[in-house]
Amino acid sequence: MTLWGGRFETPPDEAMWRFTVDVSDRRLLAVDVAGSTAHATMIYEAGLIDDAEHTALTGGLARVAAEAAAGEFEWRATDEDVHTAVERRLGELVGDVAGKLHTGRSRNDQVALDLRLYLREAAAERATGLSRFASMLVDKAEEAGERIVAAYTHLQQAQAVPLAHHLLAYAWMLLRDRGRFGDVARRLDESPLGAGAAAGSSLPLDPDRVAGLLGFGSVFANSLDAVGSRDTVAEYVFCCAQAMTHLSRLAEEVVLWATDEFGWAEVDDAHATGSSALPHKKNPDIAELVRGKAATLVGDLAAVLALQKGLPLAYNRDLQEDKRLVFHADDVLAGALDAFGAMVAAMTITPPGPGPWVGALDLAEALVARGVPFREAHHAVGRLVATLVVRGASLTDATDEDLTTADPRFEHGDADVVSPTESVRSRTTSGAGSHASVAAQIGRLRELLS
Numbered sequence: 164m165t166l167w168g169g170r171f172e173t174p175p176d177e178a179m180w181r182f183t184v185d186v187s188d189r190r191l192l193a194v195d196v197a198g199s200t201a202h203a204t205m206i207y208e209a210g211l212i213d214d215a216e217h218t219a220l221t222g223g224l225a226r227v228a229a230e231a232a233a234g235e236f237e238w239r240a241t242d243e244d245v246h247t248a249v250e251r252r253l254g255e256l257v258g259d260v261a262g263k264l265h266t267g268r269s270r271n272d273q274v275a276l277d278l279r280l281y282l283r284e285a286a287a288e289r290a291t292g293l294s295r296f297a298s299m300l301v302d303k304a305e306e307a308g309e310r311i312v313a314a315y316t317h318l319q320q321a322q323a324v325p326l327a328h329h330l331l332a333y334a335w336m337l338l339r340d341r342g343r344f345g346d347v348a349r350r351l352d353e354s355p356l357g358a359g360a361a362a363g364s365s366l367p368l369d370p371d372r373v374a375g376l377l378g379f380g381s382v383f384a385n386s387l388d389a390v391g392s393r394d395t396v397a398e399y400v401f402c403c404a405q406a407m408t409h410l411s412r413l414a415e416e417v418v419l420w421a422t423d424e425f426g427w428a429e430v431d432d433a434h435a436t437g438s439s440a441l442p443h444k445k446n447p448d449i450a451e452l453v454r455g456k457a458a459t460l461v462g463d464l465a466a467v468l469a470l471q472k473g474l475p476l477a478y479n480r481d482l483q484e485d486k487r488l489v490f491h492a493d494d495v496l497a498g499a500l501d502a503f504g505a506m507v508a509a510m511t512i513t514p515p516g517p518g519p520w521v522g523a524l525d526l527a528e529a530l531v532a533r534g535v536p537f538r539e540a541h542h543a544v545g546r547l548v549a550t551l552v553v554r555g556a557s558l559t560d561a562t563d564e565d566l567t568t569a570d571p572r573f574e575h576g577d578a579d580v581v582s583p584t585e586s587v588r589s590r591t592t593s594g595a596g597s598h599a600s601v602a603a604q605i606g607r608l609r610e611l612l613s
């Protein structure tokens with residue numbers, strides 16, 4: 164069934180139908196019915212339908228909602244979209260009065276409404292998933308105790324830090340991602356219903372009332388904007404893509420950590436996969452797929468932006484493609500939060516301590532503390548490193564004599580500062596890689612995540 168047969172002489176061409184119908188909007192069923200129910204009440208209160216008609220429509224819609232909730236709603240290949248399917252089913256249930264439901268409404272404002280209703284709920288769920296993942300990382304950080312690892316720059320060992328500090332870096336990223344879902348939810352909180360096809364209606368509609376019934380905080384100010392814009396959808400996809408990108412960075416680390424070469428982590432059996440050919444293999448596929456799927460979300464974001472860039476106002480059918488993209492991005496993120504969260508939670512993370520060079524900056528800072536310009540101190544330690552490398556020794560082997568040869572301003576005892584434990588202990592500024600900072604971060608994160 165189409166909602167627009169009147170002006171056409173022939174039925175739709177089959178290829179046209181196959182090309183233009185997109186069933187990915189079927190998941191909007193529940194919110195579509197909720198929106199229609201509120202609309203029915205609004206047009207009733209506006210005097211556009213009578214008591215009996217209102218009762219018939221809302222009663223019928225309640226039955227459609229029940230069918231949807233029970234997974235019993237029957238779709239037809241002839242339903243052009245979710246909106247058509249609901250109106251068709253309503254007609255089967257309540258007869259011709261179903262034809263009054265679309266009073267003062269177009270599928271253009273209807274689909275814009277449905278998307279906002281759907282994404283509003285999804286944003287809350289994704290925020291919860293991100294909180295859960297971040298809390299799990301805080302637990303892992305707590306478990307890590309005072310274990311020290313190398314912090315890397317350029318994937319070369321840089322400075323000693325608590326393992327917990329490294330894990331908490333991801334918790335902070337995910338906390339910001341959670342905040343972004345809160346931000347987009349605020350912009351989604353505007354009802355477009357009443358905008359109609361493009362310019363609203365001559366009927367005495369009450370967009371504020373219907374917005375109130377659906378729990379929206381505000382109502383569209385411009386009908387063309389309301390039906391023709393998808394920036395909030397793009398923003399939602401960005402929220403997903405950015406969160407997924409953060410997970411992908413962690414995933415890349417997990418893949419590295421699980422190698423024999425790194426030896427930082429052991430993936431739990433239930434969250435690893437085997438090889439059909441190599442009997443000894445235990446592969447971190449979840450992490451690899453997080454990385455791989457993150458790439459597809461970057462594609463979704465590019466696509467949802469490209470979708471809008473050439474569109475004249477207001478609604479254009481191109482916009483139908485937004486749903487496939489935003490649902491894909493949202494589904495992938497939801498799945499990654501579950502599967503990857505469980506994988507990281509079950510992982511044993513017991514990295515080796517840092518290599519012998521990570522105290523180089525601390526040694527330079529010992530000189531700086533006694534007034535030596537940093538550039539000179541840097542140069543002195545660089546000279547010391549070069550000498551040690553030639554000798555096949557490392558920084559932790561350096562003697563007082565090695566130090567004073569590199570720079571006479573070194574003093575007895577300076578060699579001690581290069582130990583990772585000492586290095587971490589000596590940091591006192593907030594947010595730095597020290598145990599005190601980690602304790603403060605854990606406290607703050609627990610507060611923010613509770």
Ligand code: ARG
Binds near residue numbers: 478480484
């Ligand atoms: N399936 C359409 C979409 O997702 C619904 C709106 C259709 N509007 C129209 N005028 N054809 O965009």
